[in-house]
Amino acid sequence: MKIQQFLTRDFSPDQHRRFWIWAGHVYFGLMLLLSLVYYRERMLCFDTANYAFQLIVNQGFYTGHGRFLTYATQVLPLLAVKAGLSLKAVLMIYSASFVLFFYSAYLILVYGLRNIRAGIFLALSICLTVRYKFYGPVGEIVLSMALLALLAGWVTREKERFPMPVWADTLIAMGLAALLLVGHPFIGVSAMVFLGFDLCYRRRWLHPEAWVLIGWTLAAFAFKFKVVQENPYESARSAPLEDIWEVINNWGDYYVTNRVNWFFETEYALPFAVFAALLIWLVFLDRGFTALYTFLSFCGILLLVVVLHVYLDSPIYIMLDGYLAHLGLVWSLPVAFFLLPKRKMAYAGIVAALLLFGLDRMKNRHRYFEKRLDQMEAIFEQHPDNRKLMAHMRDFDWNTWWLPWASGVETLLLTSLDGPEHSATLYFEDWGENWDKKIADPKLFLSVQFAPTSVPASRLPKRYFQLPQVPYVRIDLKK
16 A cells, blocks of 8 residues: 555655656766776777777768767767877767767756756657667767757747747747757658647647748758758668658568567567557547657658668668667657656656666667677687788678678777787678789778778877788688
8 A cells, every 4th residue: 555655646846856857867877887888889880980980090070971960979089089098098988978968968958948858858769769779879860869859848848937039939949950950861750750749739739930840840851851862872871762652562571570570579568568558548638639640650750760771681780770769759759748747656657667678778788799899809819910800791790790891990999999009900801892912012901891991001090009011811700
């Protein structure tokens, strides 16, 4: 009986506010701790390894596709490089900077805008469905969620705390919406989902400023989509959208749908169950249209994620997981803006359980990345007399290593953690490449497959990397 009384007890408004402010601090504090404990797993794989390598070599900001949002996470590691800190310190600071970026947005929301719901919305968006992408933190597709949370925080704040004319309020909201353009293009979809949810949930049908903001955001991202299509990478990523009806008609035939089902069965069962229960609750509260809109938004984003990943034919999750993060963003809407304001302790327990559940699942995914790094180290242990190795793509294990393109810099960073005198590198010769005539050049350094000679060995800062001037040695990983 005492437990039942406790769960049905109401927080006072002040207790409720303090509880969620500190819950957010604890959440981001634990996330920061994970980023430091697993800094190797986060910083030495794929895009993040390449970004770290480029930052260290060039001692300047770096972004691969003109998404300048990532610059915000590079300030601290750049300062660390310029201060001459060790490679380990630089990578740990870089790993932490991604969490500090989200935490900074949280502080602005809860102390600047005094909007706790938006702060917890941000925390939930990160943790409900982010799993493997926690170990690929450089991806703007997740970083962009912080900017959307700022827009959500401004739109849903308590207006009496910031009295201003409607036109000024709308202009600031439009500015925050425009800020989303520096992030990943997909955030435009989630922004429209949020603005539609806010319109439905708060019944702002007769508020012209709400429609102005929706129109502005839609136009801005339509323009961005048109511009990014001129980029070969972006146009290739969006090309599958042309076959959307074929995907719908053959839904069960694609490998990616099998993998998405696996995510729901093993990773998303709890948050999806809470999401579904809240939609049913909304229906019983005569908020059926809001529930329907939110459910259709979930279905729409799920469809887009599947269509954009129809190329998958093996369990490579680093890209897929980032896009699936936006399902969690949709699920966070009714949790943060409908359930969270209710002051019963039982409801607070549900939301807190979701945060802890997400953190635990993110933590558990480190095992794959840890195993990947262990296998890299094992290769160099098998070739103790050679520090510049070359293997062929025919030996590449896709299921274990996922992606080969950044192995040259991944292994260089990994081996240099023990000191620059230990620097070594492994490059996978791609199909169609032939390095037979150049492999004997002792000054040759091969970094990433799409631009292998873009960083000459002479440019490697000796404080961090000291590759010997010796030829590459071909190895057979199948032996």
